[in-house]
Amino acid sequence: MKTxxxxxxxxxxxxxxxxxxxxxxxLPMRAAPPAAPFVAAAPIFTxxxxxxxxxxGYGWSDDDNDSIAIADDEDDGGFVGGAQVGYNYQIxxxxxxxxxxxxxxxFGREGAFDLDNDGEEDGVFESSDWFGTVRARAGxxxxxxxxxxxxxxxxxxxxxxxxxxxxLEYAFTNNLSAKIEGxxxxxxxxxxxxxxFDNETDFGVVRAGLxxxxxxx
Numbered sequence: 001m002k003t004x005x006x007x008x009x010x011x012x013x014x015x016x017x018x019x020x021x022x023x024x025x026x027l028p029m030r031a032a033p034p035a036a037p038f039v040a041a042a043p044i045f046t047x048x049x050x051x052x053x054x055x056x057g058y059g060w061s062d063d064d065n066d067s068i069a070i071a072d073d074e075d076d077g078g079f080v081g082g083a084q085v086g087y088n089y090q091i092x093x094x095x096x097x098x099x100x101x102x103x104x105x106x107f108g109r110e111g112a113f114d115l116d117n118d119g120e121e122d123g124v125f126e127s128s129d130w131f132g133t134v135r136a137r138a139g140x141x142x143x144x145x146x147x148x149x150x151x152x153x154x155x156x157x158x159x160x161x162x163x164x165x166x167x168l169e170y171a172f173t174n175n176l177s178a179k180i181e182g183x184x185x186x187x188x189x190x191x192x193x194x195x196x197f198d199n200e201t202d203f204g205v206v207r208a209g210l211x212x213x214x215x216x217x
Contacts, residue, residue, distance in 0.1 A: 045171070047088045047095045047141055050214045055181075056081040057207025059107050078107030080205050082130075086137070088213075095141050095148065102132040107203070131156035131185065133163045144171040150183075159187040159201070171213070179209045 060077035086099030139148025151164035167181030183205045
């Protein structure tokens with residue numbers, strides 16, 4: 001009798017173990033979740049790099065005797081256009097750089113007089129139909145927008161002086177940007193000692209420009 005009871009207990013234990021094993025086999029297997037796909041971070045925009053571009057705008061002067069341009073005596077305003085090259089370096093939100101440009105200028109007066117009344121201009125007051133500048137730039141970057149001030153050296157033929165101004169530039173793509181800029185230019189040419197003429201000219205320029213920037217990232 002005792003032996004029979006032990007056999008029944010053993011059989012019950014075996015059956016219970018078999019049922020537990022079968023139930024465990026039906027459970028889903030635990031596995032590590034799939035790895036998230038790698039997404040490269042987008043590069044951060046920067047103004048650092050070389051650039052070159054073109055510009056066009058309007059220049060005007062109220063001087064009686066201009067050393068810029070070849071228009072008639074009554075024309076004190078006209079077209080200005082040219083090209084520029086430069087380099088920017090960005091430090092945090094601040095941008096510093098150097099820019100040079102050369103401009104065609106069609107405004108002002110010739111500034112030449114017929115001193116000996118022979119019907120021909122003596123050319124003692126030479127004027128120019130171009131001018132150039134070499135300027136420092138410094139500003140604050142607001143993402144792809146740059147607000148800046150600028151100033152430096154200005155020149156035209158035998159005249160030289162200074163220029164100052166400011167502008168706004170916006171980058172539409174990594175390499176292409178457009179700007180609106182205003183400059184005040186003051187030039188001092190060679191004085192004429194015979195008639196005591198002080199050959200100075202001051203004029204303003206407002207222009208729009210387009211720059212191609214090399215190696216933005």
